[in-house]
Amino acid sequence: MKFNRLLIFLKQRRFRTTSNSRERSTIFALSSGHGRCGVAVIRVSGPASSTTLSCLTGGRPLPTARAATLRPLLEPGSGERLDSALVLWLPGPHTFTGEDCCELHVHGGLAVVSGVLGALGCLAGLQPAQAGEFTKRAFQNGRLDLTEAEALGDLIHAETEAQRRQALRQMAGDLGRLYRGWSGRLTRCLAHAEADIDFGEDDNIEEGLLGRVDTEVRDLQAELGRHLCDSRRGERLRGGVRVAIVGPTNAGKSSLLNAMCQRPAAIVSPVAGTTRDVVEAALNVGGYPVLLSDTAGLRETADTVEREGVRRARERLEQADIVVVVVDAAELPPDVVPFLQRYLSEVSSSPESQQRRADADWLVVCNKTDLVPPRDWDRLCLAAEQRGLPRVCPLSCKTGSGFDGFLQLLGERVEKMCGDPLAGSPSLTQARHRLHLQSCAHALAQYHRHRQLDLVLAAEQLRLALRQLGKITGKIGAEEILDVIFRDFCIGK
Template sequence: MWPALRGGRLVARNPAVSRVCCRLYCETAERDTIFALSSGQGKCGVAVIRTSGPASRLALLRLTGAKELPPPRTAALRRIRGPQSAETLDHSLVIWFPGPGSFTGEDSAEFHVHGGPAVITGVLHALGALPRLRFAEPGEFTRRAFQNGKLDLTAAEGLGDLIHAETEGQRRQALRQMDGDLGRLYQRWSDTLTKTLAHVEAYIDFSEDDNIEEGVLSQAEDAVEILEKELRAHLQDSRRGERLREGVHVVIAGPTNAGKSSLLNHLCQKPAAIVSPVAGTTRDVVEAALDIGGFPVVLSDTAGLRDTSDIVEMEGVTRARQRVRGADLVLVVLDAAELARQPSRLTLALLDILPPDEPEGSRLCLLVLNKSDLLGEQGRADLLGVCAKPGLPPACLLSCRTGEGIPAFLSVLRGQLSHMCGDPLTGSPTPTQARHRLSLTKCLEALGRFGQYRDEDLALAAEELRQARRQLGQLTGQVGAEEILELIFRDFCIGK
């Protein structure tokens, strides 16, 4: 049944199988062996250099001078020598991973050398001097793992996100995606579409011959309806997965001299922005990336919102309003002492900062009342009472000058971020990238057209099912476009 290698040729009973196997064999035999430093750059105790490809066996034997390979997946202490000079480069641990039982599915070797730059450079140069070995491109190890069926495309993306994860929430989400939760969900939907399409095509081809069971077409329609509901629910996630991957865009906005830059410095725990009693000090957007409660935040301090004739400040106000419109969460900072004197101006102040053309409740907002140290106990109580009216955002009373109220504000902010991002370990996995949302949206649109065509032209309806299945296939890599692969793997680090 399986092809055999006879006289240097692959032979199989089935000519089609023989052609496919010959092509795969030739691609594997001619494929370069890649190598790269897979651990971080810079001085370290141990550095890992990895190879993958058919010449990995040769590389391991030549650099160690051994006649036999160490037992698979077992660390062995070996002397590393230059292949031409036979000079000792290092004493290191080596591990042999025969394919397909390796990360890439190919023969692979690892050299765990001392992490000095000279040692690393020497071993890399030694590998580069061997025939059929070349330096790996960014993401090429993971790309080979995908091409050899060790990972689907969503799992490969999860691996890339895990490498770049900076917060606990990002790590959890990336690990879950790398474990295949998202890929299995999309694969289940793809399998459902495959089965449904088969039933529809069978009905088209054989319904007139009475060879089809009754109710096949209605079963296909029911399956599509259920899938549409699942897709809509999956897409109605408020972009939780994307926010967790890319960071929640939080914008600090408000009038001049309300304490916006002081709040930014408190959150950053460093003087990231200039603080001055002069109104209009901040002219441009000041950004900072933070980890707040395990959630990634892209925090933006903006220019004070007011009418001005200064051309530079006018541009700053314009940019501030643009950031507010694109924000996931707006921290509206107001002067508590000034507001306490005129509490009726609270609604007007919010309308001046938040876009008035958006539906009520469409944007998350948190009201930050700064300069609470200028108020007495009764003034604080009265102000919080005004802010507790229905329809107003949650309010936090604090003082950037004394630090009073900052811990309570951070607790409320963490709660907002948790609500926006959710717990990546619970519930159904969510889309984490824009390409996921785009393909799922196109899939849902195709399923909608299936419903339109099923009573008019069943052949057109079947074509819409194929389009929907193709969109799901692009998510897992079953239906691949080269530009999609380039886009995904180009952001990987070299050596992974």
């Protein structure tokens, strides 16, 4: 492949953002959430933002840029006063979307907000914003990459302290910088490989170039592998650690759920088999998100509905990150440890459950300790640990005895599973990222397979790997490869 054909080949892979009438329009939306409130913020973005602000304020000149100014808002047609608002004029490109913007801080009554939005809808060239359109324009105008845009969504939906910290770190660009760094190194490898293909017979290519490419690709493989082997910390923190409460009927599973939720989330009854479906609750445990599932009692039954509940219980067990097995302390035999060994084997009898038992964290809760004579629980817990059993937590949902210790232990397990979002290398947060990185790692492995056979095929694997990284950040282009070729090699002078 000659250089001019290489140039055409690369340019054909240029990432183009097609502009249309929608992207050139001016959009508006309520940005502060719906419902009655003290102050509501309405955002306008696009080329007509300045004329929109001038029109709504009775033709007055634009206020000082980025300075809040009190102005009356008027109905464009009749001149009727809609509200007195703080308005901000935000000229681009140094705005969230990269476009000219204005903001209207109005009183948060429903009639006021509806009146101002109605007035904006009557202006020529303005359209109501679609879901996520402000952030989409910020991405298209280079203000955010895809990882930062996704982090903004995570920050908006964050419910715990740890989720907030992870989203803020990703929004600050830590994850994007990591991937862009890998993309830059991979771009250099691809450029060097392409240059050797086209000009390897000339004297312009230095010796040992491909050897250094091979070394760099192996280093990238190792870094990608370490990044992927993170036990899904970031994804768990983003979506919540899945905790399944399982065990026999009438052991107190629903009582434990209610105690953890501090409300009657599930029906509690002395009738065995009361819970027949999965009852879910989202909790904040020590600043970390937990998705708690109470399940039907595990037993053989002829009841069709209860049998479906048992099937769903086993399904949740296999999906769980942490399994809490609840047993009735009043029904424990004297030889507790062998009994627990047998019961846990029965609970994880299916191959899927056995695999989840190896992957997940397990805790055993001995409930109803208020109904049994005092026992040396510390010695029992030690004996269970010595036999390779999960941690045993004696407690009483009725009296609350031992409950704080159980919550503390669960919190420690959740924290260990998610890790500190501010420590170490940034974590993977999206299943989408993981899929693209796995495809990238596969392409790098294929590079070594083709390297000695056909350098053109090997270079194509580098290009595929680079494209997978670009899909994560949203930057997929070929100009960078050309830049490296021209910078590193004085081809044609």
